[in-house]
Amino acid sequence: MRIECRHYKEDDFIRVRDFLKNIFGKWSVGHVFMPARWEYIVFHPNIVPLKQAGVFEQIGLWEEDGEIVAVAHFESELGEVYLDVDPNYTFLYSEMIEYAEANLYEIKEDGRKSIEFHVDESNEALKALLEERGYIRDVALYEVYSGRSIVDELPDLKLPEGLLVRNIRKKEDDGRRLRVLWRGFDHVGEPDPKDLWNSCYMQSAPGYDPSINIVIENEEGNFVAYAGFWYDHLSRTAYIEPVCVDPDYRRMGLASIALTEGMRRCRLLGAENVYVASDVGLYKSLGFSQVSISYSWLKQLSDK
Structure with a gap:
């Protein structure tokens, strides 16, 4: 069947969320953008100016027979890219990278175009493709997911008086x-x-x-x-x-x-499980441990 790429439309929100839900269990945590995180960011008030400016329409969707099989998107600003794909369609990675370079880059104050991909450390295929295209992994720029089971016993904490x-x-x-x-x-x-x-x-x-x-x-x-x-x-x-x-x-x-x-x-x-995009001491004290790490892969796309 033919796979078609198109730009995101406002009424695609639920379809993208449900796509992320469907592939979440097929990948390890961190390999895919969490569906709840997508919902949180799309309905965050700070995103409203981007919606009004039509920036969300630069997100790319790949569909087969009307069903989403891949999404190239940012989180809260252009230039920071996430590629989410059904495991059976990873052959789309190269096309998705090209789409992101053409549509999801950031223009810096000096007029230069730049882009960074957030890539889970376990995603060897995507890492190899980015390296071939001249991207550099910056180990100083990363994000983590921490998680814990909540089937287990939870702490019994005392609330201070008057609260x-x-x-x-x-x-x-x-x-x-x-x-x-x-x-x-x-x-x-x-x-x-x-x-x-x-x-x-x-x-x-x-x-x-x-x-x-x-x-x-x-x-x-x-x-x-x-x-x-x-x-x-x-x-x-x-x-x-x-x-x-x-x-x-x-x-x-x-x-x-x-x-x-x-x-x-x-x-x-x-x-059964709970996750957070952080590894600060607060979560460690509550029994969370790191479950994934993603580094930024950077490239300057062009001169002024």
């Missing part, structure tokens, strides 16, 4: 959700009420489940910690994003408490 742990409530909690994310990611002052749409937008993602998005609330009713989870029933895996703690409440173990509660709730939904 309450619960899940988010849509609409009712939007303002407080915005505030804890604003302060938790070290922005100065208080959030602008005009940005309240941020919470509404992310929570409009089809896979957003308020029952597994955990907050810790103080006696004044403000949220002081947040741990977001995304659950994929097909693979029985959960993905963590985002996690933050208000600066005034750090070093109290609140992130660990919120994460543990979220993992417990994901387990009730049927989750």
Whole structure:
């Protein structure tokens, strides 16, 4: 059958997510972009300007008989490329690299075009092709996935007095959700009420489940910690994003408490494993270990 390549359209979101779900179990973790991570980033408020500018249309899809078999995409900005492909279609890698070089590059301030591919260290075929085309692996630029089973026993952590742990409530909690994310990611002052749409937008993602998005609330009713989870029933895996703690409440173990509660709730939904794109000490202390590492393969495509 003939395989056709085309540009991404707005209504392809679900189809790409479902494609990633279908191939997730066929590859090892890290070899494929996690479907929950795709959903998180597409519905992240910071991505809205890219959508409005038509940048998402530069993503490439390969289809056979109307079914997606491969996707070349970025995450949050042009120039950083991920290639996801059904294991039976890895012969498309060369074509996908050429597509990315023509459509997904970044233009630097000096006018030069550059591109980097995120490649799982276990993907020998893709690494060899990039090396043949003059790409250089930068071991200083990498991303990892850490994970753990949640079938096993979870930590029993004590919540400090005066605090309450619960899940988010849509609409009712939007303002407080915005505030804890604003302060938790070290922005100065208080959030602008005009940005309240941020919470509404992310929570409009089809896979957003308020029952597994955990907050810790103080006696004044403000949220002081947040741990977001995304659950994929097909693979029985959960993905963590985002996690933050208000600066005034750090070093109290609140992130660990919120994460543990979220993992417990994901387990009730049927989750067997949980993953996060990080290997910081917080996750190691909760029993996570590194399951994959991807390095950046870099190339300058042209002069000015």
